[in-house]
Amino acid sequence: MAADTGGITRDEVAHLARLARLAVTDAELDMFASQLDVILGAVARVGEVAAQDIPPTSHAVPLENVFRPDELRPSLSQEQVLAGAPAAEDGRFRVPRILGEEQ
Amino acid sequence: MSPEVSLELTRLTAAELAQKIHTREVSAVEVCHAHLDRIAAVDGQVHAFLHVAREAALESAALVDDSLAVGTPPASPLAGVPLALKDVFTTIDMPTTAGSKILEGWRPPYDATVASRLRAAGITILGKTNMDEFAMGSSTEHSAFGPTHNPWDLTRVPGGSGGGSAAALAAFEAPLAIGTDTGGSIRQPAAFTGTVGVKPTYGGVSRYGLIACASSLDQAGPCARTVLDAAMLHEVIAGHDPLDSTSIDVPVPSVVAAAREGARGDLSGMRVGIVRELSGEGYQPGVRASFEQAVAQLEKLGAELVEVSCPHFEYGLAAYYLIMPSEVSSNLARFDAMRYGLRVDGARSAEDVMAATREAGFGAEVKRRIILGTYALSSGYYEAYYGQAQKVRTLISRDFAAAFTHADVLVSPATPTTAFPIGDKVDDPLAMYLNDLATIPTNLAGTAALSVPSGLAASDDSPNGLPVGLQIMAPALGEAVMYRVAAAYEASRPTTTAPEILS
Numbered sequence: 001m002a003a004d005t006g007g008i009t010r011d012e013v014a015h016l017a018r019l020a021r022l023a024v025t026d027a028e029l030d031m032f033a034s035q036l037d038v039i040l041g042a043v044a045r046v047g048e049v050a051a052q053d054i055p056p057t058s059h060a061v062p063l064e065n066v067f068r069p070d071e072l073r074p075s076l077s078q079e080q081v082l083a084g085a086p087a088a089e090d091g092r093f094r095v096p097r098i099l100g101e102e103q
Numbered sequence: 104m105s106p107e108v109s110l111e112l113t114r115l116t117a118a119e120l121a122q123k124i125h126t127r128e129v130s131a132v133e134v135c136h137a138h139l140d141r142i143a144a145v146d147g148q149v150h151a152f153l154h155v156a157r158e159a160a161l162e163s164a165a166l167v168d169d170s171l172a173v174g175t176p177p178a179s180p181l182a183g184v185p186l187a188l189k190d191v192f193t194t195i196d197m198p199t200t201a202g203s204k205i206l207e208g209w210r211p212p213y214d215a216t217v218a219s220r221l222r223a224a225g226i227t228i229l230g231k232t233n234m235d236e237f238a239m240g241s242s243t244e245h246s247a248f249g250p251t252h253n254p255w256d257l258t259r260v261p262g263g264s265g266g267g268s269a270a271a272l273a274a275f276e277a278p279l280a281i282g283t284d285t286g287g288s289i290r291q292p293a294a295f296t297g298t299v300g301v302k303p304t305y306g307g308v309s310r311y312g313l314i315a316c317a318s319s320l321d322q323a324g325p326c327a328r329t330v331l332d333a334a335m336l337h338e339v340i341a342g343h344d345p346l347d348s349t350s351i352d353v354p355v356p357s358v359v360a361a362a363r364e365g366a367r368g369d370l371s372g373m374r375v376g377i378v379r380e381l382s383g384e385g386y387q388p389g390v391r392a393s394f395e396q397a398v399a400q401l402e403k404l405g406a407e408l409v410e411v412s413c414p415h416f417e418y419g420l421a422a423y424y425l426i427m428p429s430e431v432s433s434n435l436a437r438f439d440a441m442r443y444g445l446r447v448d449g450a451r452s453a454e455d456v457m458a459a460t461r462e463a464g465f466g467a468e469v470k471r472r473i474i475l476g477t478y479a480l481s482s483g484y485y486e487a488y489y490g491q492a493q494k495v496r497t498l499i500s501r502d503f504a505a506a507f508t509h510a511d512v513l514v515s516p517a518t519p520t521t522a523f524p525i526g527d528k529v530d531d532p533l534a535m536y537l538n539d540l541a542t543i544p545t546n547l548a549g550t551a552a553l554s555v556p557s558g559l560a561a562s563d564d565s566p567n568g569l570p571v572g573l574q575i576m577a578p579a580l581g582e583a584v585m586y587r588v589a590a591a592y593e594a595s596r597p598t599t600t601a602p603e604i605l606s
Contacts, residue, residue, distance in 0.1 A: 010141075035533075
């Protein structure tokens with residue numbers, strides 16, 4: 001099962017950048033498209049390993065849910081939490097408009 | 104204190120410094136001053152540090168001296184010894200940038216567990232060291248704040264991502280440092296700078312407050328100029344942390360005792376596996392020669408050499424460069440310009456502000472990996488890329504398990520080449536990725552490995568030679584045997600002459 005390495009287009013890179021919330025420039029799109037094409041060609045090698053019956057590993061150490069006791073304990077103060085915020089108001093994060101004008 | 108005495112203090116090992124401080128032959132403050140003076144003298148050329156915490160370091164050292172003065176036993180075997188901390192750990196009293204403009208000037212509201220353990224141990228944190236942005240890179244050239252220079256040859260890279268920590272050790276700016284290793288970011292810089300760097304078992308050292316690159320691979324570890332110093336630091340930082348749910352709840356391996364035993368130089372009965380797939384093509388001739396000498400040396404110490412095959416290691420690089428960017432694309436979503444860090448205002452909506460901020464705040468390598476990871480995780484490509492990579496990860500773990508039935512430790516060169524010139528690979532991402540060829544399998548399997556200096560290798564463009572590292576790999580939680588072999592090897596060969604250009 002080799003990956004389809006027909007190459008990655010500039011338009012695809014632009015779409016991915018939008019999904020990842022990166023306002024990349026035209027020059028970056030050109031550069032990334034050609035570089036990612038080379039990188040994808042190299043990493044597509046993972047498709048050479050016949051591995052239908054191989055279970056995937058997402059994590060090297062077997063993990064189960066880890067719980068802590070449901071007890072009150074000190075946490076950061078509101079002031080500490082907001083200290084690094086680009087903008088804060090009335091004890092809250094101040095953010096740009098999230099909803100569109102019509103909403 | 105005369106400048107000569109001050110310089111001499113910076114040449115001592117952490118174990119020697121601790122002994123002198125604890126017997127009150129020198130004060131922790133004098134030791135701290137000596138290293139701050141050294142930083143002031145050479146860091147303009149090396150650029151190992153992004154932030155020097157002069158006042159905080161002197162205060163911390165003074166507390167150690169005060170406590171010793173009233174007869175209190177030292178808080179740890181390393182109390183009073185200075186250390187350089189990679190700028191990827193949050194510190195409440197110092198800025199934390201992860202080498203990125205998006206976090207420039209950020210003051211974290213809490214300490215990473217590694218930082219709080221260092222403080223509790225009385226270790227003096229001198230400052231924060233340079234790194235590739237968000238630990239993505241193998242040269243420290245991807246730092247938003249300019250590259251670090253290799254103290255062995257200032258025109259060359261110190262490796263990465265933890266080039267600042269490794270260079271600080273090689274330039275005698277600190278006897279101890281902390282790094283993080285996602286695909287080789289501790290071991291490769293150690294090899295390039297002639298220092299010791301250890302990637303512990305995944306889960307061995309807490310990741311709480313460690314700014315994430317790829318969470319299933321990231322592991323913090325000790326860096327030093329000697330194996331014993333690294334072992335002493337290992338015991339300070341390792342151990343279960345309830346604040347990190349991936350932290351392993353088992354006793355810390357007795358690595359200091361193992362290093363001391365190893366230094367006696369007897370490896371009889373130790374089975375050392377040479378990984379066929381990590382010792383052939385693709386390695387610089389000088390690196391191969393150094394490796395062959397190291398293997399012969401291990402045999403002289405009594406080790407039994409066995410050849411092992413790990414047939415899937417050759418797919419490690421490909422699997423890694425799918426898994427790591429996938430996790431990166433998810434982890435770095437948190438830099439959204441809303442709660443902390445940079446915000447580029449002016450756009451109309453939150454979404455536009457986010458995109459403009461991430462564009463301005465992230466460097467090219469970070470953007471590349473975010474886009475690559477977004478691609479690998481997208482529907483239609485997920486199975487062929489991320490899914491297959493996860494299966495390769497299983498196969499690599501199985502390769503390790505099989506190899507460790509024949510050998511107690513595995514060895515390979517830590518890197519394919521010695522340190523390369525600054526600017527050589529920065530525009531060729533794939534060439535840069537190849538640096539991690541030998542180190543990546545360990546991260547994928549979650550096992551332990553270290554790099555210990557194995558002398559110098561000359562090449563056409565570096566006739567005087569540059570440092571080479573021997574990689575020693577051990578099973579998960581097998582750190583003790585790894586330190587024992589490394590210490591035996593270290594004790595059996597002449598100390599590599601320190602870089603003279605800065606002395």
